Amino acid sequence: MNNLAVFFLFFLACSAGAQSQYMIEMDTLTPNVATATLYLSASNTSNRLTLRGRQIGSDPQVLNPSCNNQPLLLVAKEQWLAPEYCSMVTWTIRFDPALQGNVNAYEQRSLFFADRPWWLLSEQTSLLRSENEKEPIRVSVHIKGDKFQPNPKQSWLVPAKDSAPGFYAFGELAEISRTHGNVTVHHVADNANRIKRLGLISAHEQAFNYMVSLFPHPATDHLLVVWLGIDKKHNQTSGATGDNSLLVNYQYGGDKATEALSKAMTLMTVAHEQFHHLSQAALPAAWLNESLAQYYGLKALSYSRLPATDQTHIRTKFINPDRPIVKGLLGIQQEYDAGNSSGYPRFYDQGATFWAEIDRTLYDESKGECSLDQFLPLLLSRYDFGLHGELPQYFVARLRDVAGKRIDEIVAKYVTAE
Ligand SMILES: [Zn+2]
Missing domain, CATH: 1.10.390.10 (Neutral Protease Domain 2)
Structure with a gap:
C-alpha cells in the first residue's frame, strides 16, 4: 500500500463522525413526547448548546437535556453547558397538542395532531445545537407503533445556523x-x-x-x-x-x-x-427582495381561478399608482439600513406598485410581446447593484430597449433616495 492510500484510509477513518447528527425516536404509545439525541461531531469545539427559538420568543420544548445521564447545566435562557468531551446529548421533546381551529403558525411550535396521528417538528424550539455548529445537520426520525410498521426511517437536513428555520412533518400525513x-x-x-x-x-x-x-x-x-x-x-x-x-x-x-x-x-x-x-436570490437590499416577492405573489394570484373581485380587493391594497410617494424606495432602504424600519411596509406596496408599472409598460410598449418575466433572470443574476439596492444600469438599459424613456420616468418616480 503506498503512502497516498494509507493517507486516504486514515482520512476516511477520521472523517467518520465528522458531522453532527440528530436522531428522534417516537413511540405512538406516548405521542406527546419524543427522545432526541444529538451526536456531536468530532470537530465540535464548544460544549455550549442553544436553541434558535429565542428570536421568535417561543418557549423551549426541550426537557431534561443530559450527557451520559448527567444533566446539562442551564447557564442562561435556553443555553445549556455540556460536560467537556461530551459526544452525545439526549433530551425529551415535548410536543404541544394541536388544538383544532386554533394553531397560530407564527409561534412555530412542535405539535402533535391526535387524529391520524401525525407530528410537526419545529427545529427552533426543539433541537439543541452546539453554538459553533454552523453547517446543516442531518435529522432522522424513527416511529415505533403498529400503524407505522414496517417503519421506513425518514431523514432531512436541518438548515445551517444562519438560515431560515426547519419544519418537518411525519406520521400519518395524508399528504x-x-x-x-x-x-x-x-x-x-x-x-x-x-x-x-x-x-x-x-x-x-x-x-x-x-x-x-x-x-x-x-x-x-x-x-x-x-x-x-x-x-x-x-x-x-x-x-x-x-x-x-x-x-x-x-x-x-x-x-x-x-x-x-x-x-x-x-x-x-x-x-x-x-x-x-x-x-x-440574496439581492443586496430588503426593498428588492420584498418588492419582487410581493409583486410576484400578487401576479401569481391572478393565475389562480379565485374570484376576480377578491383578487382585485387584495391587489389594490398593495398596487396603487395613485398613492402619493412620500419617499423613494432607496431613501427608505437607507433609513432601514441605519436601523429605522418604519418605512418597511412601503417595500410591499410602493415596491409592488413600481414593478407593476414596469411590467405593464413593457407589455404595452412591446404590444404584448414582452413582460417583466423575461427580465427576471437577468435581474436575479446581476451582482452590480448599488450600495442600497440601486438597480444595475445594464438591467435598466435592457428595459429601456423595449419601452424607452417611460422606464426612466417610473424609476425616477419610485426608486429615488429622496
Ligand atoms: Zn418576503
Whole structure:
C-alpha cells in the first residue's frame, strides 16, 4: 500500500463522525413526547448548546437535556453547558397538542395532531445545537407503533445556523403532492378534506404553475406547505417561513365572503414566500427582495381561478399608482439600513406598485410581446447593484430597449433616495 492510500484510509477513518447528527425516536404509545439525541461531531469545539427559538420568543420544548445521564447545566435562557468531551446529548421533546381551529403558525411550535396521528417538528424550539455548529445537520426520525410498521426511517437536513428555520412533518400525513416542472410541493394539512373543499390546493396549483415557469433553474426541487386551519372564533391568521418549508394559517367556518377573501389573501402570502424559496436570490437590499416577492405573489394570484373581485380587493391594497410617494424606495432602504424600519411596509406596496408599472409598460410598449418575466433572470443574476439596492444600469438599459424613456420616468418616480 503506498503512502497516498494509507493517507486516504486514515482520512476516511477520521472523517467518520465528522458531522453532527440528530436522531428522534417516537413511540405512538406516548405521542406527546419524543427522545432526541444529538451526536456531536468530532470537530465540535464548544460544549455550549442553544436553541434558535429565542428570536421568535417561543418557549423551549426541550426537557431534561443530559450527557451520559448527567444533566446539562442551564447557564442562561435556553443555553445549556455540556460536560467537556461530551459526544452525545439526549433530551425529551415535548410536543404541544394541536388544538383544532386554533394553531397560530407564527409561534412555530412542535405539535402533535391526535387524529391520524401525525407530528410537526419545529427545529427552533426543539433541537439543541452546539453554538459553533454552523453547517446543516442531518435529522432522522424513527416511529415505533403498529400503524407505522414496517417503519421506513425518514431523514432531512436541518438548515445551517444562519438560515431560515426547519419544519418537518411525519406520521400519518395524508399528504397531497403535486409536481410542477422541476419542483414537487408536498401539502400537509390539519384537515386534508377541508383544504380540498376550500379549493386551496387547486388554487395553489394554478398559481404555482405560473410561478415555477419563471424559474427554469429553481433553487430547490421540493417544498413543504403545512396548512393550519383557524376557525371563526380565533380570528388571527399568520405564517412562518422555513428553509424550503412554510407553515400557513387559513381561515374556515366564517361567512362565505370572508372565507373567500381570506383564501385569496392566504394564497398571495404563500406565493410571496415561495418566490423567495424558488429564487433564493440574496439581492443586496430588503426593498428588492420584498418588492419582487410581493409583486410576484400578487401576479401569481391572478393565475389562480379565485374570484376576480377578491383578487382585485387584495391587489389594490398593495398596487396603487395613485398613492402619493412620500419617499423613494432607496431613501427608505437607507433609513432601514441605519436601523429605522418604519418605512418597511412601503417595500410591499410602493415596491409592488413600481414593478407593476414596469411590467405593464413593457407589455404595452412591446404590444404584448414582452413582460417583466423575461427580465427576471437577468435581474436575479446581476451582482452590480448599488450600495442600497440601486438597480444595475445594464438591467435598466435592457428595459429601456423595449419601452424607452417611460422606464426612466417610473424609476425616477419610485426608486429615488429622496
Ligand atoms: Zn418576503
